[in-house]
Amino acid sequence: MEEAEKWRQKHGVQFEYDKSVLIHFTANKRRSTDAVITVAGITIKPSKDARYLGVTFDQSLKFDKHLQHATKKGMSFALAMSGAANCIWGPQIRYICQLFTAIVAPRTDYGAIIWHRPKAHGQLPVGKINRLVGPQRLAMKAIIGSFRTAPTSAVQYEMQLPPPDLRLKRKVLQSLTRMQTLPSSHPISPWVEKAIRDSRQQRTRHISNLESLARNFPEYTTMPVEKIWPFIRPPWWTPRIKVHIESNKQKAKKHHDNTITTYSANPNTICIYTDGSSIDGGVGSAAYTYETTKQQHLGKEIDHNVFAAELTAIDLDIQIVKEANCMYENCILYIDSQAAIKAIMKPLRQSGQHIIQQIHDKLDVLTTNTTLI
Secondary structure (H helix, E strand, O other), X not given: OHHHHHHHHHHOOOOOHHHOOXXXXXXXXXXXXXXXXXXXXXXXXXXXXXXXXXXXXXOOOOOHHHHHHHHHHHHHHHHXXXXXXXXXXXXXXXXXXXXXXXXHHHXXXXXXXXXXXXXXOOOOOOHHHHHHHHHHHHHHHHHHOOOOOOOHHHHHHHHOOOOHHHHHHHHHHHHHHHHHOXXXXXXXXXXXXXXXXXXXXOOOOOOOHHHHHHHHOHHHOOOOOOOOOOOOOOOOOOOOOEEOOOOOHHHHHHHHHHHHHHHOXXXXXXXXXXXXXEEOOEEEEEEEOOOOEEEEEEEEOOOOOHHHHHHHHHHHHHHHHHOOOOOOOEEEEEOOOHHHHHHHHOOOOOOOHHHHHHHHHHHHHOOOEEEEO
């Protein structure tokens, strides 16, 4: 605080110390937590809880007050939704379900990676998570118009909505997986790696949330995860290739026949067909021309997907062009995956990013005119 005060005076910045909150965290309950701090003549007294970025922290880090606030918000939205829903004249059920998934659930589940520790497989949820059953039950009753005494499990089965503990577990594990995809230069990456290392120890006290996840769900931290960068090309980057995508299969076939008729007699043009597929639990890619064929087996279906296979097939196309004995003026690639084509044209934070980067690096070296169809 003293360093911040020096910086404020040096740069002429005005802090609003009235909005500052002081809270003491300690594992020893016998220690006093009544100390105050004085900055710029303003005394800040300690508080029992503090709200930061939408999450309420209490001294014991039990997050009971935050869960109480989240339950209250979810209940208010569920009541508002029940006023709009009616099994006779109200909106259709699928729209009300979308309303619950888009509004009620995110409001109550916000920041779950911080305040919720999911249990291992087969263990029952903790008692405080059961508080979130109320808003969901109220919303489900409004959606299907069930009786007040209908069992919650039966209503959940009828609505095909997971219970709050499973929903929270899915979101927390998604957050854990997403954090593992961050590059090593990200500030969170060292903490995730430390939590994974500490999870192998048999500590029973002062376990962080990340360490608890790594210990209860080792299958999410033992397998290697692809690192995804914020961007692989600068925002002002434009592709050096042309793309043509038809709206349906009939138009695509007609366009293919026209291009074949136009370029079949031109020896300076090469046409390549690509495909990626999953067969018998294995994922592979292939690239075919009238002169050569390239194939690559990516691995098992549990480790790779068809999208990565389609990208790998495009990479094989470019490899064929690079290894050709002659220099082609035009290169036409016929691809049956619009998702792969759009990912190459506008690379984002997504899976298979390293394959897309390889494709663009090879395309930058080539001097041919390439068209993706």
